[in-house]
Amino acid sequence: MNYGNREKTMKLVEVEIYGKKYKLRGENEEGYIKEVASFVDKKMKEVGKRAKTIQLSDLAILTAVNITHEYLQSRKEYKQRELFLDRKTKDLIESIEEEFEDMKF
Amino acid sequence: MNYGNREKTMKLVEVEIYGKKYKLRGENEEGYIKEVASFVDKKMKEVGKRAKTIQLSDLAILTAVNITHEYLQSRKEYKQRELFLDRKTKDLIESIEEEFEDMKF
Numbered sequence: 001m002n003y004g005n006r007e008k009t010m011k012l013v014e015v016e017i018y019g020k021k022y023k024l025r026g027e028n029e030e031g032y033i034k035e036v037a038s039f040v041d042k043k044m045k046e047v048g049k050r051a052k053t054i055q056l057s058d059l060a061i062l063t064a065v066n067i068t069h070e071y072l073q074s075r076k077e078y079k080q081r082e083l084f085l086d087r088k089t090k091d092l093i094e095s096i097e098e099e100f101e102d103m104k105f
Numbered sequence: 106m107n108y109g110n111r112e113k114t115m116k117l118v119e120v121e122i123y124g125k126k127y128k129l130r131g132e133n134e135e136g137y138i139k140e141v142a143s144f145v146d147k148k149m150k151e152v153g154k155r156a157k158t159i160q161l162s163d164l165a166i167l168t169a170v171n172i173t174h175e176y177l178q179s180r181k182e183y184k185q186r187e188l189f190l191d192r193k194t195k196d197l198i199e200s201i202e203e204e205f206e207d208m209k210f
Contacts (some may be wrong), residue, residue: 017166024170036177040169060165061122064145064172065129071176072141078183085190092194096201103208 018044018056043067123149123161148172 010025015037026033044063051059115130120142131138149168156164 017170020163020166022163022166022170026174028174032177036170036173039173039177040166043169044166056162057160057165058125058127060162060169061125061127061145061149064148064165064169065122065127065141067169067172067176068141068144069131069133071172071179072137072144074176074180074183078180078187082183082186082190085187085194089190089194089197092197 017041018048018060040067122146123153123165145172 010027011030011033013024013026013030013033015022015024015034017037017040022037024033024037040063043066044059047059047063047066048054051062054062115132116135116138118129118131118135118138120127120129120139122142122145127142129138129142145168148171149164152164152168152171153159156167159167
């Protein structure tokens with residue numbers, strides 16, 4: 001997703017975030033671009049509820065901070081899960097090799 | 106990470122995002138909070154370079170959009186990778202079961 005009109009072949013999708021309309025350009029499908037915008041809108045409303053007197057730019061920055069936190073946490077969890085699955089597969093292969101070793105005659 | 110001082114036991118960490126200082130509260134370590142802030146700062150500077158006349162709140166919102174896009178894409182990739190690993194493990198187990206079946210006497 002990009003701001004500006006560098007790539008004229010990209011689709012222009014109108015979305016609404018925190019009550020303001022934006023035209024987003026992206027290579028992705030319209031539905032996906034709307035999903036992204038709706039995610040940001042929801043997160044901004046969550047921050048806005050907790051901080052009623054905050055100015056809009058700070059609210060948006062804190063929203064970006066919260067989304068980044070969620071992103072980095074999820075990345076960490078996936079990496080741990082991947083390591084776990086990798087270890088499990090290796091254990092499985094090792095135990096099978098041992099079985100075959102025992103069965104030799 | 107939260108805005109405000111709802112949880113007084115949480116650590117307060119001063120960070121700088123796009124030239125402005127913020128005090129972020131979070132349960133996480135100081136290093137992690139600074140990593141999150143530095144990620145947002147970097148992304149805001151990237152958007153700022155492409156859109157020089159944009160107002161700060163819009164720049165921050167578009168940054169949040171870009172981070173969300175990266176987050177959702179990475180989540181999608183991890184899910185696909187997990188499905189792939191899951192299928193590979195099942196195939197491995199099935200082929201081993203077949204081997205054992207052949208070895209019966």
